[in-house]
Amino acid sequence: MDILTPRLTLRSARPDDLEAMHAVLSDPRATRWWSTPPHESLDQTATWLEGMIANGPDQPDFVIERDGRVIGKAGFWRLPDVGYILHPDYWGQGFAAEAVGAAVDHVFATRDLDELTADVDPENAASIRLLERLGFVRTGYAKRTWNVGGEWKDSLYYGLSRAGWSPRLDT
Numbered sequence: 001m002d003i004l005t006p007r008l009t010l011r012s013a014r015p016d017d018l019e020a021m022h023a024v025l026s027d028p029r030a031t032r033w034w035s036t037p038p039h040e041s042l043d044q045t046a047t048w049l050e051g052m053i054a055n056g057p058d059q060p061d062f063v064i065e066r067d068g069r070v071i072g073k074a075g076f077w078r079l080p081d082v083g084y085i086l087h088p089d090y091w092g093q094g095f096a097a098e099a100v101g102a103a104v105d106h107v108f109a110t111r112d113l114d115e116l117t118a119d120v121d122p123e124n125a126a127s128i129r130l131l132e133r134l135g136f137v138r139t140g141y142a143k144r145t146w147n148v149g150g151e152w153k154d155s156l157y158y159g160l161s162r163a164g165w166s167p168r169l170d171t
Contacts, residue, residue: 003062005102008095010062010074013052017063020070021045029088030072033124037149052077060107064099066090074099076107080116097130104134104160105167118158119145128156136160 003010013021022045024030031038039045052061052073061075064086072086074096082103086096104116118136120127136158145155 001057003102003106005098007066008099008102009065010099010102010106011065012057013049013061013063013073015049015053017070018042018046018049021049021063021073024070024072024085024087027088030085033121033127033153034085035146035148060103060110062099062103064095066095071095072099075103076116079107079111080113082116082118091126097133100130101134104165108162108165108167114162116160118160119155120158121146121153122156131158131160134160135164135166137164 001012019042022039022042025034025036025039025045025048028038039048055061055077059076059078061077061083062073063070064072064074071090072084072095074084075082077083082100084096084100084103086099107113107116116136117139118131120131122128122141137160138156139159140157142155142157144152146153
């Protein structure tokens with residue numbers, strides 16, 4: 001299934017997305033606030049991609065295409081928690097908000113969920129701004145929730161209620 005926005009296509013992952021997703025997941029800038037350190041090998045990214053593919057339509061997680069090129073991913077690896085990552089060459093252009101907004105639209109249109117959640121590193125100001133711009137509200141904080149490459153990270157928790165969501169079908 002494809003989700004089209006004015007500038008992007010969100011679609012299910014395929015095995016031939018390996019090189020493009022490795023370019024994202026091996027970039028230390030992109031993975032600075034990700035749940036794993038940068039991927040060191042194609043095999044590591046292949047394992048990650050196989051997991052994304054295996055989740056299938058029950059977990060609406062999408063690769064993001066811009067002009068036919070995969071530039072990242074956005075969606076729900078495990079509902080109701082949203083996640084996203086974009087290659088740094090595409091930062092600052094509104095693509096993450098467009099993709100996450102479309103994924104949220106899709107989930108609220110097709111699933112009987114009343115709330116979506118997000119977990120963000122308190123130092124990730126851009127991601128915090130994105131979530132708040134989309135209507136997510138802070139619901140909590142916890143210390144030392146993620147150990148990424150031997151470094152403990154804290155978490156800010158966010159929630160978005162169906163009632164508080166304004167569909168962005170015209171993203």
